Amino acid sequence: DSDLINVAIDGPAGAGKSTVARMVAAQLGYVYVDTGSMYRAVTLGAQRQGLAADDEERLTQFMKSLDIVLKPGANGQFVYMNGEDVTSLIRTREVTGAVSHYAASGIVREVLGVMQRNMALRKGIVMDGRDIGTHVLPDAELKVFLTASVKERALRRFKELGQEAVVTLQQLQEEIAERDRLDEQRELAPLLKASDAIELDSSDMTIDEVVDAIVKMSRTKLAEAK
Ligand code: CDP
Ligand code: CDP
DSSP: OTTOOEEEEEOSTTSSHHHHHHHHHHHHTOEEEEHHHHHHHHHHHHHHTTOOTTOHHHHHHHHHTOOEEEEEETTEEEEEETTEEOTTGGGSHHHHHHHHHHTTOHHHHHHHHHHHHHHTTTSOEEEEESSIIIIIOTTOSEEEEEEOOHHHHHHHHHHHHGGGOOSOHHHHHHHHHHHHHHHHHOSSSOSOOOTTOEEEEOTTOOHHHHHHHHHHHHHHHHHHHO
């Protein structure tokens, strides 16, 4: 269907990808896919089974038995792993601290990459992650590389935690910087701006400004695709 395009949004942790991607999808009437949630679900499942991130053999077995289902909800996306609703379980610090290690595994990336490509076959998808524009959907009609300074990203996450914060702003900043480092330096599909991606630095932008900019770019691409 040439009336639909795919939109890829990549960038580092806390840049606003999921917030913005969900709102862009709603405005376009598209389906939002949060690929980070899939890496998080794998991490939760592997941790429960005591699987090390570098144990490719056992991870391969694990990935064969893995079923991940994403369901669109009002406030984002529900994540089911082998039938269990893990939507909030995959957001703990324990998962967040380990996910980049599991995301470096070849078998994990291969299996999730196939699932993600299948989800986008019919177009009309806004997909966010780290390697969507470079590896998962290299033919996406619109690619955005969303960034913000590490200070601003840590501050955003800190505000999200509010009263419940058990970490300091400084700790959050260090954790985010470490995850960026692991994601950028891994061998397979590292976090990288695709050569044909449009870079958007959201450090001094509101959410609505970022959403408007991406919706506008999407409409331009849609008109071109016709
Ligand atoms: O939302 P946040 O920025 O904290 O992270 P996320 O999007 O939930 O992704 C969690 C982790 O999954 C990232 O730090 C990456 O290690 C990994 N990931 C990836 O490798 N490739 C993707 N396409 C998406 C996430
Ligand atoms: O998905 P990613 O890790 O890139 O970021 P997120 O989970 O969407 O978190 C970004 C946080 O920054 C959210 O609390 C947003 O409300 C806030 N924010 C934003 O996304 N964009 C801005 N321009 C300003 C703030």
